[in-house]
Amino acid sequence: MTLPDTLLTSFRTVVSYRLRSLLIILAMALGVAAVVMLTALGDGARNYVINQFSSIGTNLLVVLPGRAETSGSFLGAVLGQTPRDLTLKDAQLLERLPQIRRYAPLNVGAAELSAANRLREVTVLGSTEHLIPIRHMKLAQGSFLQQGSERSAQIVLGAKIAREFFPHTQAIGQRVRLGDNRFLVSGVLAAQGETMGFNTDEVVIIPIDHAQAMFNTTSLFRILVETKHHNDIEPAKQAMLAILKQAHDGEEDITIITQDAILDTFDRILHALTLAVAGIAAISLIVAGILIMNVMLVAVSQRTAEIGLLKAIGATSSDIRRLFFAEALWLSLTGAMFGFLFGQLGSQLIRWAYPQLPAWAPLWASIAGIAVAVITGIVASILPANQAARLDAVQALGKR
């Protein structure tokens, strides 16, 4: 029996047992679709987080006052209560490093903003002009405080703040009062929405000197540093640690977090999660495989007389075995293909329903899903196919 004839004959068998075949194909398809859709969700979540991280800056290092111990958590690092402060002088030291493109010292506080008979509490960021590019923020209008003009009392408003205070008029050039000080609006941020739980639309940015004066402090909350290249991150981190240690009398009392390290951790966690859901979905493929085995076993006992006849008219045992193999192959392959289509369709629906979630099934998951389906189908048919091939022709013919 030639291979095309084997495939064609078993295909006809699959078609002639319509309901039975449809149910198996459906079971297989659901399994594969589950693998494709769940990995699409998992990978979508992973990409979502990576996008969020990238949107707060690239090649980013964050300097925090206080030291995080290698084990356990050092509460001071989080709360900013440390014996030695991080100062503007420390930040300026970093400028000398060749790997560093730009840096932005940062102070954060809250104050009342009032203008045009309106009043509200806002989050105040004190920084320099570099904060905008480092944090990947964009100015909708105007400009940020230029270098050298840090001392001038200018303010940049978040998109929502600008809209609230100046719904009908141009915000730029307006005078506002922040706390006890008066500022001139020099720029408005472009609307960006929330990233990593921080909404840049509802902040105001003022020069770092004014912020420090307003909050009556000389210490910095953070220093944000952007390196020139991705490869510079690690050397820059070491160099910064050395410089700041020296500046702090040999005491290593600062912590540097690289965005890369955080990103890596999230990437690994979410990748593992994707694998886990893929594994869970794959279980349904195994179940579908067992279903195929069961159905094929039933088929062997149903078609016993037919198998005996095939042997009588000259089929070899391996012809019979191949016919059953091919039948299982058709069922699992068709199921896998439909499952892949359903899965892609489902992922498309997810992307359509949640546009911010890039729910694309990774290629490996689609390939693995289809491969596992086909392999389970074939493995599941080994036992029934062998049983059919071993049937005694005379006894088989005697069965009706």
Next chain:
Amino acid sequence: MIKLQSITRTFHMGDQAVYALNDINLQIDSGEYVSIMGPSGSGKSTLLNIIGLLDQPNSGRYELDGKPVTDLTEIEQARIRREKIGFVFQSFHLVPRLTAAENIELPLILGGIPVEQRQARVQAALQAFELLQRAQHRPSELSGGQRQRVAIARATIMQPSVILADEPTGNLDHQIGAEVMVLLENLHHAGTTLIIVTHDRELGARAHRQIGMRDGRILTDQHS
């Protein structure tokens, strides 16, 4: 030519060995028309199955066309069944899913015959057995006589030298049975060896050589 020497076939029922065939010696020449008769359990079907290579003897020697076949591999025996032997069964044994034409085509598919030749040969067989109108019908839509005609067409499509028929008219009424017998005897007239197993004396008497069996042994062997 079929030559059986000291063929023995035993089955085990519990501890007891039952002789289905006990020291059978038989020679059937090419082109003979032989009937094998006997009560049920006499071993006549077992003899037919051994001649058709569906069953293996426990001991003895079987030569087909001058070549010993008992020690051939499973694949070689399948090949002989395909090319030299045609089976006709009492209950027709048609594949219910397949049409009449597809049932007739089965041995050609198993033989790896190319598609173009298959179509032509199936058409010729349908015509020879007056089944052209029924070619696309499934067995459930055919009468008993038509089913047996399909089975005979299938048994002869590979142009075998031996036709083995096990109670070919057992499921048919008298008139249809007679028509089927004419078809089989026509094959014999064309030169095919025809061996029919039956317990119908009238039917058995039509053969030129009648073999009577009982308890796994050949009792009578007469030419008429």
